[in-house]
Amino acid sequence: MDLSISIKKTLQVKTYLDKDVRHKDVAKLLDAAHFAPSSGNIQNWRFIIVRSKETKEKIARASLDQLWMQEAPVLIIVCSDNSNIKSLYPKKWKKYSRENCAAATQNLILQATNLGLSSCWVRSFSTLRLKNILNTPDNVSVEAVITIGYSSERPKETRHKLEELTFFEAYDARRRNVSVFPLAKHLPKSISQN
Ligand SMILES: Cc1cc2nc3c(=O)[nH]c(=O)nc-3n(C[C@H](O)[C@H](O)[C@H](O)COP(=O)(O)O)c2cc1C
Incomplete structure (x- = not known):
């Protein structure tokens, strides 16, 4: 799939079909996740694959009772092993460990x-x-739970217009750069939603 299409189709889905996810595909998700960049190449991410009904229910209850989560056939928990990152970045480790895991999570959901x-x-x-x-x-923090499965849900995207989010040379400089906007003129029709 074209990367731009994958990015735009990666919307959050909360209803899942009763169809299993092959372990081969889970492996591909983790492979994408562990190719993310990380501060000092520390690769602090760790992954826990959960398929057990009982554990999924416990996790959904611990996630502020988001009970829809247990319908996903697979949960992948992204954790951070903070032992090495703490000694490499004594002051900034918390921020960096979280950012590294967020990059891995984004790779995973795109895949x-x-x-x-x-x-x-x-x-x-x-x-x-x-x-x-x-x-x-103790040295491991839980950073994200990702629900994974097949779905017939087609969520609507709700992004703000890029023109409203972009400045030139300095923040809040609202001057329009006519060579950039409207953005749609640079994009193929299938993905020109902005
Ligand atoms: C750091 C982070 C935490 C999130 N936590 C939750 C959550 O606990 N429950 C949930 O239903 N969605 C959660 N989401 C999904 C967001 O609600 C979702 O991305 C946002 O509403 C936009 O939806 P869309 O990506 O489908 O357009 C989270 C997203 C991020 C990036």
């Missing part, structure tokens, strides 16, 4: 779309409850 899967990035959860459910050691 999901590319494989015809749907996903949702979930961050509203009780960290303490998830740590207990997943048995993570």
